[in-house]
Amino acid sequence: MNGSTPVWIDGEIFDATKASVNALDHGFTLGDGFFESIRVTDGRPRFLERHLLRLRQTADRLDLAIDPSDADLSTAIDDLIARYGSDSGRLRLTVASGAGPLGPVRGTTGPTVTIAIDALPHFAPTVRVVTVPWIRNERSPLAGIKSTSWGEGVEMLRRVRQMGADEALLADSTGRLSEAIAANVFLVLGGRVLTPSLASGCLPGIMREILLESGSVKEADIAMPDVFKATDIFIGSSLGGIRRVIQLDGRTSGGGKSEFFDQAQRWFEF
Template sequence: MSVVIWADGRLHAPTDRILTGVDHGVTVGDGVFETCAVYGGRAFALTRHLRRLARSATGLGLPVPDEDAVREAVAAVLAAAPDAGRLRLTYTGGPGPLGSHRDEPDAQRPTLVALAGPATRAATSRVVRVPWVRNERSAVAGLKTTSYAENVVALAEAHRRGADEAVLANTVGLLCEGTGSNVVVERDGELVTPPLSSGCLAGITRELLLEWAGEAGLPVREAVDGELRYEILDEVLAGRAHLTLTGSIRNVSPVVALDERDVTAGPLSLAAADLFQARALDDLDP
């Protein structure tokens, strides 16, 4: 299927020219976004995604988007693309100066674009380590911004090595996240995910897994600060631990290859994947 786009109050074709060349999201990456899975014409966990969109906008210094307007855009693109598997919302600073500074607040005209299109979810993932790091002290740490060049470079390296995701440390050598996913380590009979203080994104799938696994009696928790060193991935290669990714399209996806070597998916990781898929289909806006 093709991508359906909503912008400026109406639907557009993928070839339509929508953004001005001076949109701050284009010139300096001054924007935020959300990606949701779509099941049966409905965006999964939309309320949580819109809440995070507002948090990211506030953290970046943008006005909070009008939730009613965003929901209208979502309804329009999903109605036009009933078989879509993915929803993407992009919210930028709108037309602005060519430099990094913004117009005064009363002169800002933010841009909202909604897209619906296809998505393919793989049950398992293949990852590699890369030499670049996340800066947990960055001004935009934990915000889902459109400044994604670091992720593009790291993911290209993963694809070059036959993987579908790259996993990064932060500046102090702690396991952080993937380019578009959170990470979960299975060892010693529990699932442990890096804390938000590591600089990782507060993923919606991560958030729901912590909630749902806890309710189901599956042992899952956030790591204490400093607990998950990047070298924990050596234990995954040695078979003493297992790795899983979480993300809005992946859901919960056990890792079956690390650094171009096959590894096994852990039993708790597989149970978490089954639990998440069942709960997601049971409640589309938890």
């Protein structure tokens, strides 16, 4: 299957062009599901245990029982990487709630679990960001979940790129900084490296988790106006690594040497 895109669906591997799922799966009709994006480096999935733990936590929160064990999923991922034929890539592990009636009530078939792999996109080490009027709703029942209902994110990124930027900084409904569209945010304020608390509705990202555990980053409630007081801003994810913000709303941001940036790059060297 080298050169094609293999996908794993409920225990079987198919070529992506020949794979299929039930057209009435609520993951398709309603976006009722969630996912993990996992970076593959040197033929190995990075931070797999952490991704699988978050997968289980999300499943519990959404009351979706996943049949494959972590060992089954790990084996499936190894098989996909081997068949893909490249030492680097991007894995997408998706759990859809399963087939059901066309309305919002879930069916009884149980979730559909799929894993796909494709080429790893290029992530530039620096980004241009803008502030936007759209918010991250910290009161949503899906706050902090990598939901397959990601149309909002797609539209946000499309508009942001029309503005000539790469990403956006989102506030929550109270005006606190929450996150970027597809990454967590880290700021240097008053000599400390801060990241928004989970109360802002941000994703409990893998990179964020590791940096908090290291003690080099602290959680804080950050008012959006304080973003412009930061001496440095970074966005980060386990897929794209740590990336420095060089422009905020059209104005130069950051610059100079950053011990945090250098340290984070070493930790997440891909």
